[in-house]
Amino acid sequence: MTVDSGATLRILERADKEILKLSRADKGAVYEFQHKFRRNPNHPGLHLKQLKGDTRLWSARVTQDYRALLLSIQDQDFLLVSVRHRKNAYDDLERYTYRINGVTGGIEVIDLAAIGDSILGRVAGDGAEPEQAADAAPPLFAHVTDEQFEELGVAPALFPAIAKVTTEEELLELADCVPQLTADVLLALYDGKTFDEVMEQITAPVAVGNPVDTEDYAAAVVRPATQVTTDDAALQAVLAESFARWQVYLHPTQRTLVEKNYNGPARVSGGPGTGKTIVALHRVKHLAEQLPEGRDKPILLTTFNRNLAADLRTRLLALGGEQLARRVDIVNIDKLASRVVAEGNDDTKRRIVGNDRALEEWRSLLLELDDQRFPPEFLAAEWAQVILGQALTSRTEYFRARRTGRGRSLKRDERDHIWQLVERFTQRLDEQGMWTMRQVAAAAARRELDRAARVEHAAANGENSLSTPEYRYRHIVVDEAQDLSAAHWTMLRAMVAKGPNDIFITGDPHQRLYDNYVTLSSLGINIRGRSAKLTLSYRTTRQILRWSMGMLTGETYDDLDGGEDDLTGYRSLLNGRDPVAHGLSTWAEERRWVAQQIKQWQDDDAGSIAIAVPTRQMADEMIRDLTDAGIDAVQVGPDGPARGDGFHVGTMHRFKGLEYQRMILSGVADGILPRQAIRHFQDSDPKRYQQERARERSLLFVAATRARDELVVTWHGKASEFLNQEGD
Numbered sequence: 001m002t003v004d005s006g007a008t009l010r011i012l013e014r015a016d017k018e019i020l021k022l023s024r025a026d027k028g029a030v031y032e033f034q035h036k037f038r039r040n041p042n043h044p045g046l047h048l049k050q051l052k053g054d055t056r057l058w059s060a061r062v063t064q065d066y067r068a069l070l071l072s073i074q075d076q077d078f079l080l081v082s083v084r085h086r087k088n089a090y091d092d093l094e095r096y097t098y099r100i101n102g103v104t105g106g107i108e109v110i111d112l113a114a115i116g117d118s119i120l121g122r123v124a125g126d127g128a129e130p131e132q133a134a135d136a137a138p139p140l141f142a143h144v145t146d147e148q149f150e151e152l153g154v155a156p157a158l159f160p161a162i163a164k165v166t167t168e169e170e171l172l173e174l175a176d177c178v179p180q181l182t183a184d185v186l187l188a189l190y191d192g193k194t195f196d197e198v199m200e201q202i203t204a205p206v207a208v209g210n211p212v213d214t215e216d217y218a219a220a221v222v223r224p225a226t227q228v229t230t231d232d233a234a235l236q237a238v239l240a241e242s243f244a245r246w247q248v249y250l251h252p253t254q255r256t257l258v259e260k261n262y263n264g265p266a267r268v269s270g271g272p273g274t275g276k277t278i279v280a281l282h283r284v285k286h287l288a289e290q291l292p293e294g295r296d297k298p299i300l301l302t303t304f305n306r307n308l309a310a311d312l313r314t315r316l317l318a319l320g321g322e323q324l325a326r327r328v329d330i331v332n333i334d335k336l337a338s339r340v341v342a343e344g345n346d347d348t349k350r351r352i353v354g355n356d357r358a359l360e361e362w363r364s365l366l367l368e369l370d371d372q373r374f375p376p377e378f379l380a381a382e383w384a385q386v387i388l389g390q391a392l393t394s395r396t397e398y399f400r401a402r403r404t405g406r407g408r409s410l411k412r413d414e415r416d417h418i419w420q421l422v423e424r425f426t427q428r429l430d431e432q433g434m435w436t437m438r439q440v441a442a443a444a445a446r447r448e449l450d451r452a453a454r455v456e457h458a459a460a461n462g463e464n465s466l467s468t469p470e471y472r473y474r475h476i477v478v479d480e481a482q483d484l485s486a487a488h489w490t491m492l493r494a495m496v497a498k499g500p501n502d503i504f505i506t507g508d509p510h511q512r513l514y515d516n517y518v519t520l521s522s523l524g525i526n527i528r529g530r531s532a533k534l535t536l537s538y539r540t541t542r543q544i545l546r547w548s549m550g551m552l553t554g555e556t557y558d559d560l561d562g563g564e565d566d567l568t569g570y571r572s573l574l575n576g577r578d579p580v581a582h583g584l585s586t587w588a589e590e591r592r593w594v595a596q597q598i599k600q601w602q603d604d605d606a607g608s609i610a611i612a613v614p615t616r617q618m619a620d621e622m623i624r625d626l627t628d629a630g631i632d633a634v635q636v637g638p639d640g641p642a643r644g645d646g647f648h649v650g651t652m653h654r655f656k657g658l659e660y661q662r663m664i665l666s667g668v669a670d671g672i673l674p675r676q677a678i679r680h681f682q683d684s685d686p687k688r689y690q691q692e693r694a695r696e697r698s699l700l701f702v703a704a705t706r707a708r709d710e711l712v713v714t715w716h717g718k719a720s721e722f723l724n725q726e727g728d
């Protein structure tokens, strides 16, 4: 093979990890190197040469001390697989083994010596039997045969090393230096999954499905299973450190989901920090790339609240720049509904009021009518969740409506009575010029249904003029889907034509914080056969994850489509400290303790820190005391933190979608979490009681899983029952 001028250079994820560990100056040198290499790989300063005894491995000079190891894909096309100090770069070339994985079709490069250097202390494949003490722990994977490993996509070169793993610690070290799929397979087996389960949940989602040509490197390098930089800009961003790894390297499962062609709506679920938002963002980019150029916004990217939408915009800009962001309508779901309603401009003068105000109005109405058949809380929830939540417009519709998640069933005459009360109630709000966000969403859903009917009618009659109505979007991508109501889904469904890649949904029912329970298929969104799950947490340590999942034990969670979802297989490769739990005697004392803890962290230059509490009043009190103690406390409001720096303090609800190095959850006390106020449902409406508790658990779960490295939980008096702790 001859190499003339100009070349393609992609970076394999494992090389990128090595580059990250270099000094700033050496990183700069890698940046220069790749520039030069692309212009002319034969530049004499680069010393590009094929390595002896191997046709595909080449080396090149990065600096006097560092060498690049390259895998030749085809003529001018190279893959950077390693950047190492020259002293240990090529002394033992046997250490590198590479291949195209026959199952995933991805390129895998394995540094056997790195595995040998790990605590296993032996070079894999050296054939030597380890000296084993008679009482040594048995190998973890003795029950899996080599043939099974191979079927699951594990490279035979790794079998000897795998056979020697006896502890979790060794497994985690090994997992860090083997190809992604191998790590995923080993950890799933270790978690107790059977061969069949691992095949179905781990290997099958990334398998190519048809026979792989294991000599065709050009085809392999572009498959999702090869974790590489995808274009020049991304590579430069990596080296210039203006990047985040998620922008460049996707887990093969993530990339498969991003690039897949779906024949209808698709849904991705997964525990906190598994990259659902990252997948949603890459999906938007992928969809945009398939569309013809234009100036319009054919893609909608929506999420639950304002600060999350702002965050999506920032991250989408980082991922694809202005050019991408220009094609995407990024808006939170309530704002989208308000926009739709405002187009009708008949309702714009109404004032939006919160649920508390609506409840007050219910109380007043029932008092005036002297009607005690149902409590005001029940009616407020029935109206919000069932009638408005599903945008029901007639009594007949209400008689037929599903009341998913509403607890006690209602007889026909009860529904009749409720409907009459609701009519009087909405009239009352109308007269006062008020409405709730739920009413706005329901109105928006109705408007969009009308619009979709007009679009379909026009299409059926072959109308084609400037005024012919069209669907608003070509594609819709929804993040935090677990919190959208049926009315929201009805509106979204009507905004895009039914067809391939119409709606892409990401969410986690374990993180549901609001009262919305839906069955997507009943709303025209059929995700059957197009559902997938992410299981690897990129955010949280194993310790925090285990602790947080422990809190959910005993609850069940729906899958947004009439079935159940769980966190089976949810795991992390990150290691850290166990969460700390600390009880104090009063709330004031708790705040003082938190201030001390923060000061201590401040001294060791701790990175980002946040404090989450159950109520707004507690957040205000915490901010006041921290400020008095000389700590720069910054409130997290409805639009997110007022500033990026400082110590962020807010209610647990406000931390949805955010992440910090260290989190303190305070006030996790009995009577506060779960709230005292829900206790009365225990007898009067057990189903409601169970739901309210589940949501409060989810709240704690969301707040705890915002932590990357450390989690501290405090309470005063008796600890919350969710913690399984004794109070001081």
Ligand SMILES: Nc1ncnc2c1ncn2[C@@H]1O[C@H](COP(=O)(O)OP(=O)(O)OP(=O)(O)O)[C@@H](O)[C@H]1O
Pocket (backbone or CB within 6 Å): 244, 245, 246, 249, 250, 251, 254, 270, 271, 272, 273, 274, 275, 276, 277, 278, 279, 508, 511, 537, 538, 539, 656, 657, 658, 659, 705
């Ligand atoms: N492929 C990846 N490479 C590197 N980092 C990643 C990758 N995927 C996700 N991450 C990182 O993991 C963290 C969590 O990702 P993301 O916010 O998308 O998760 P999520 O599933 O939406 O979480 P949550 O449900 O808790 O909001 C982020 O810091 C993100 O940058």
